[in-house]
Amino acid sequence: MTEALPPWRPLLRAALQREGRSVSARWVQLATNGRDRTPRVRTLVFRGWSGVDQLELFTDQRSEKGKELSNDGAAELCWLFPKARQQFRLRGMVQLITPAEQAELCQQRWQQLSDTGRAVWGWPTPADPLDPSATFPEQLSETSPLPNHFVVLRLQIETVERLHLGPHPHQRTRWSAATHWQEQSLNP
Helix, strand or coil, rough: CCCCCCCCCCCCCCHHHHHHCCCCHHHEEEHHHHCCCCCCEEECCCCCCCCCCEEEEECCCCCCHHHHHHCCCCCEEEECCCCEEEEEEEEEEEECCCCCCCCHHHHHHHHCHHHHHHHHHHHHCCCCCCCCCCCCCCCCCCCCCCCEEEEEEEEEEEEEEEECCCCCCEEEEEHHHHHHHCCEEECC
């Protein structure tokens, strides 16, 4: 028996479809707590769903976000859909899945990337000083070995807020896993 989709998932899917083929429709902003306890935010690419309330992203384990999430795990995602005039905020805990822990899953996700998508994992360590002689491949084929620093980030969603900017007044709604995704209307 498959688990039913939470009520916010069809709304998010409709907003995503409204964006059409826009590359930026898959861009999400991930907010974390820095190791120095200050906020950090960066843009990642939505990669898919793992279950009805788990979202997947990929990262380089050598990056700061990987280190931050391994310390804390708490994160919030902001996903803006300009054409649909909607914003979704998804909050929860991130699990870092490394090749050492789940080689088969990571290998599968690695092979699903495009050759250019895989290339960034062949680059030098993120945020290190630039070495002018370093190589930055433009492509890595699917037969390229899975790097140990390729990590799947799986966000276990606990709370979702949707802000619909179309109507007047704007509409704001919250769902929480703690209430079995019962819808709560909020002031915008």
